[in-house]
Structure formats: structure tokens, C-alpha cells
Amino acid sequence: MLTQAPLPTWLDLARALMRRPATGEALAKPWCRMGDCAGWLSRSAWSIALIASWRTSLAGGAAVKVWIPDFFCNSSLEPLRALGARLTFYPLTEKMAPDMSVCRALQKEESPDIFLLVHYFGEPTATDAAEFCSRAGAWLIEDAAHVLLPTRGIGEFGDFVLYSPHKHLPIPEGAVLVVRQNGPGHFGPDEIASFGSPGGWASQLRKLQQHLGSSEARSRVHALAWLAKRSLQKLGLGDWRQRTTPYREQAIPPDVVCSRLVAPMHGGLSRRLLTSLIARLGIIARYRQRHQLLWDALLVVGNGSDSTPVTTTDRPLGREWTPYLAAYHVDAENAESIYLEWQRKGLPVTTWPDLPPEVTANPSEHRRAWNLRHSRIYLPVHQSLNALDLTRRFRPLELGVEEAPRLNLVWDGADQIQWENWLARCGRSNLLQTWAYGAAKASTSRWRVKRVVIYCAGEPIALAQVLQLRIAGMFMISRINRGPIYLRSMHLAEQQAVWDELSCLGCFRIARALSVIPEEELTGPTLLLFAVKRFRQFSPLAWESAWIDLGLDLATLRKQLDAKWRNMLSFAERTDLQLEIGRDSNSFEWMLDRYREDMQDKRFRGPSIEFLRNLQRCLDGEPRLIVMRAIAAGAAVAGVCLAPHGAGSTYLLGWNGSAGRNLKANQYLLWQSIVYLKQKGFRWFDLGGIAEERNPGITAFKLGLNGRRYESIGEYWKW
DSSP states (O other): OOOOOOOOHHHHHHHHSSSOOOOOHHHHGGOOOTOEEEESSSOHHHHHHHHHHHHHHTTTOOEEEEEEEEEOOOGGHHHHHHOOOOOEEEBBBBTTSSSSHHHHHTTTTOOOOOOEEEEGOOOOOOOEEEEEHHHHEEEEEEEEEOOOSOOOTTTSSEEEEEEEEGSSSSSSSSSSEEEEESSTOOHHHHHHTTOOOOGGHHHHHHHHHHHHHHOOOHHHHHHHHHHHHHHHHTTOOOOOGGGOOOSSOOOOOOOOTTTOOOOHHHHHHHHHHHHHHHGGGGHHHHHHHHHHHHHHHIIIIOOSSSSSSSSSSSEEEEESOOOOOEEEEHHHHHHHHHHHHHTTOOOOOOOOOOOOOOHHTTTTTTTHHHHHHHHHEEOOOOOOOOOHHHHTTOOOOOTTTTTOOOOOEEEOOOOOHHHHHHHHHHOOOOOGGHHHHHHHHHHSSSSSEEEEEETTEEEEEEEEEEEEEEEEEEEEEEEEEEEEEEOOOOOOOHHHHHHHGGGGGOOOGEEEHHHHSSOOOHHHHHHHHHHTTTTSSSSSOOEEEEEETSSSSHHHHHTTSSSHHHHHHHHHHHOOOEEEEOOOOHHHHHHEEEEEEHHHTTTOOOSHHHHHHHHHSSSSSSSOOOOEEEEEEEEEEEEEEEEEEEEEEEEEEEEOHHHHHHTTTHHHHHHHHHHHHHHHOOOOOOOOOOOTTOOHHHHHHTTTTTEEEEEOOEEEEEE
């Protein structure tokens, strides 16, 4: 079922009933930076009103002047209007940032007390609004209601930051109000303390709450209604009640008050659900990224509208920010027809809910906001969506004008020399598809190795190493890890044909299951391919790493290093560090001893010592595993182990002692690895994986080389 809002899992609901909720401070931690003060309210609309009430108190009760972007939801302004604030709506640029030239002209007539800046759809807004507010003596609010988690450019320069977790997570209400010390208001501890304890912020709105007619009882009713609705949707019974935003806005007088406004207090059900959800925010971000790519492949790259082209708006590069919705641009003349067409297909499409009446009354003065409202439509990207459900709304992926090529699979027909030669041809290969890796795996586990070469018209186009495990003599599991490797550029029809053949390894009728981590980068078309082929994915976590292009000259490679990383490298080069390179058993055993110590001290699990020894043994002659050590005062202070494969090499193991950390030996060794591999004729260097959530420090270190970052599409199953 495709829903506009995320749905809780049955397990989350059960945990909410059985567990005590975490404290408000603990729940707000993911949205805070060091030194921030944060509290919870039910909606960010209340947060804006609370900030305005604080400013009103400082002004001796005078009506506070609030500047708001003209592309804004009118319903979020109800508490602010009831407070008696004077509202000014400023225009946006094409990048949906404040038009500061217009703002400066407006300031000549009257300066703001509060300036509201919106980060639309999760993307950081680049602006000099902080400088403007500092000169005007205004408080700056960063409205990050569309933002799942703080990122670079969000929550870094405002006096206040507003987050709305209820928009991203399956909870009935929940908004975080963050107060910062380093904004244009320059709040000190005393100023922040004057706002009161975060636990009492909701009670400060009691009088305004009574004026608007919201109540705690109605809030509890809202939570129960939310729970009932989500439960029906999970059972597949709520589709008939799904509401969609009318495409044409309705005129709403400014003084109309919504009697269904939720009370400002953050409810107990939301706190209980959040206690389980905050540990999965990184996974939720990945789902949002993937679902946006999948929508793009279905609606823009693939089966879009039959009449008018649909184009995407701004998209993040990798995961630099998390999308709130998948936003699409269409011509204003055709937007409504496409909107209705998507509705007929059963898509949970929406448009911007409502513009302020001051804006709709003067569309010529607010031309860009008017155009945005009538030329953009949106689809959800939340974690409750399912790739198979999305593709069922559309006809199967077509091969286009080309017919599916006929392929021939030859199993175990190549020897080691042929295999390694083919691997070298493909360029950016990986260790897991080398002959030696398969041999080492077979000698240290119950897995057995099958190798297949795929031919098209007599030409080898792909190869895959398949590990197979038989259970109870009947059930067979086949596993392809980071394969197949393509030997040349492949068009879509050929990729589909390859996976049609390999998917036969998973068939429930003959007691076979296929687990595959494809060597395919994360793109919309590849996600669509596996969804159409009915592969199932249970987690969005995937292999991520970065490639260093050794075809570039050393001066260019050094220049592209992060400035801080390069400075630490220069520091290391000024020390007495010496480089030692070894491929002998003694060097390798030294590296294994350090690796074993690291696993014990840091309590992590990696490839077993036995497997690594067998891998080194199976790498006959050149190339063997390469151990590089940094020597200071006659002792090794750091080391790395590199694994060659074809035209590339991968960072396999690393160790850095306390002396090595002081001498920046890791930067030294990684740079020397680049120099050595380039001298030996390698074309690519893989940094061996990055994991931002689990190892943020190591990830930042590796990304400092500014290689080409990539992410695979993750693990899939077929049976």
C-alpha cells in the first residue's frame, strides 16, 4: 500500500506499549549540536509562536514583526496570527533562498524582529541572512521542518532551529525547538535561561492554546485517531480514506482559525515511539534517498506522463542531504492534468497545501511563490514505501528498441590465468571476485565456489564468482558478493539479460535461494531493474567506498586532497618517518598481529585470521598482499595492508599506534600507498569501505582524499 505518511511497524507499536520513553533531552540529541538547548512541542507552528512570544516580552508587549518567505504553509501561521504578530512575506530566488536584495529594500521601511528562513525539502539554503539579521537586530529562525537530521549548512547559523520529526517518522506529533548561542542574536547562558526550562515551554503557550481552542484532551484524541488510521492502513483497509490535497487552492481569510490544531504538549505515544525510532534515523535517510531515485526512474527516466515531460527539481549528490519529498516540476498549464493522472494511477501525490492569503491576493507581487505552487507536485519517499509496490503501479520495465540478447553461461570453464586477465580488463574490479578470494573462502568455510563466464555472441561480457552452501543435503543457497563484473560497457538490455540468467539460482520450487550484492552503483534505473525482477531487499545498508584515480598525476592527486588532510600529510613528511614495504611472510604476520590486537581492543569483527592467511597463500607470486609500515626511531608506529586485484588495489587492513597518531602516520602511509601503486602501474585504488554511522572518524579520514565516492545498491534476495 502506498501511503502519504510513514507507517509504524507492529514491533515499534509493541515496544511503545512495553517500554518507558526516554527523556526529552535524550530524544532531542540527534537534532542538537554541542552547546544547543532543545525542547519538544507538538508542532513547529507552536515553536514559531513561542519564539515570537519571547521577543514580544523583550519588546514590552509591542506586536512583534515577523518576516516569512512567501512560499509558506498558511496553516503553520495560525498560532502566530493569534498572537497578534505583524507578518511580512518576502520573495525567494530561483534557488528558493531569500531574495536579499528585496529584503534590504523592505528593511528601509521597517526592520524585522524575527526573520524566518526555510530549508525547503531537506536541502540546505545558501544565504547571507545571518549577516542581514545581525545588522537589523533581528532573531533568525532556521525552519528545518523538512530536514530529517542536521547536516552541513543546516542548524549552523540561526538563533533558533525548528525540526519536525513527525513529518518524517511514524509518530502522531513531535517538533524540536533548538536554541543556539552562536546566531546573530548572540544568546548567552543568561538569555537562554530567561526562556525558561525546555520542559516548561509548552505550558508557556497555555493562554494562546486556550484562545485557539486546542486542548490536551483533543491531543489525546488526535493520537488515538492517528493510531487507528495507521493500523487500518497497515492492514490494507485505509486506502479508501486516503486524502489528497486539491490541486486548486481555496481562498482562506487570514482570521480563520483551525479548530483541529493539536495542543502544544508533546504526547506520550510519540515519545514512546521515538525511543525506538531514533536509533534508525540513518537507515531511514537511506530509504528516503532510494525511494526518490526509484520515483525518478519510474516517472522521469522511465514511464512518465504520456503527454508532458516531468523534470526533477534539485537532488542531493549522494547523501549530502536527505529528501523530504520527491519534488517534480511541470509546466503550469499541464500540472493539474498530470496531478490528476498520477492520482488515477493510485499514486499518493500532493501539492503545496496552502499559501498565505496575503500571497494569493497578490500573485503578481509574489510571482515565484505563485509559480512554485502551480508548477510543482510531490510524492512521498518515506521508509514505509516498498519498491515492489511502487513498480506494481506501472507496466513492467521495457527493453526499448533492442531485443534481449541471447546469452551463454559457461560454468567452471576458465582457469585462474584467464580469470585474472579478464578481471584486469574490467578496470575497477574488486577483491571479492578474484580467484584467490574464492579459493581462500572455500578452504576456510563450508562454502564451495562456482565460477561462471557469461558470453554474448561468443564474446565474454561478464564473470561472477558464486559461493554455494548446501543445507541438510537439500536446500541450496548461492551468494554473489559484488558481482558480476562487467568486462565492457553494458546497455540496459544486456544487464537485464544477465540478471535474468543469474536469477535462476534462486527458485523456491527447487529449494534454491540466491543472495546477491550486485556490483551496481546506486541509481534509479538499477533500483528499478531489481524491483521489476522481483528481487527483495530487507535493508538499505550497502557497501560504500571511494576510488582514487591513479591515472591522474601525483600533483593533481595531492592538490585534490582536503586542505586539513594535506596539512597533516605535510606535517608527517617533516618528521623522521621512514617507509618500509614488504610482501614477505614476516611483514604479513606482523600486520596480522596488529589486526588481532585491534579486534580485541576495539571489539569489532572482521575477516578471520585464518581466512587472511589463506588469502595470502592463494595469491601465488605477484601480486601478493602488500604491507607498508611507517617506522619512527627504529620501531613500526603504523601499518597498512593492500590487496591487489587486476588493475586495482584495495585498502584491506590498517593499524595506527599512539605514536603513529601523533606523527600523522596514517596520512603518510595512505599517501605513500598511492605513490607506490601508481609507480607499479595500478590504475585504481579503492579505499576499502566507509561507514559514516559506525565509524565516522575513519570515514572522515578516508574521504579527506576526495576520491570518487560510490555506493552500491545493497543486498538482494531471490527465491
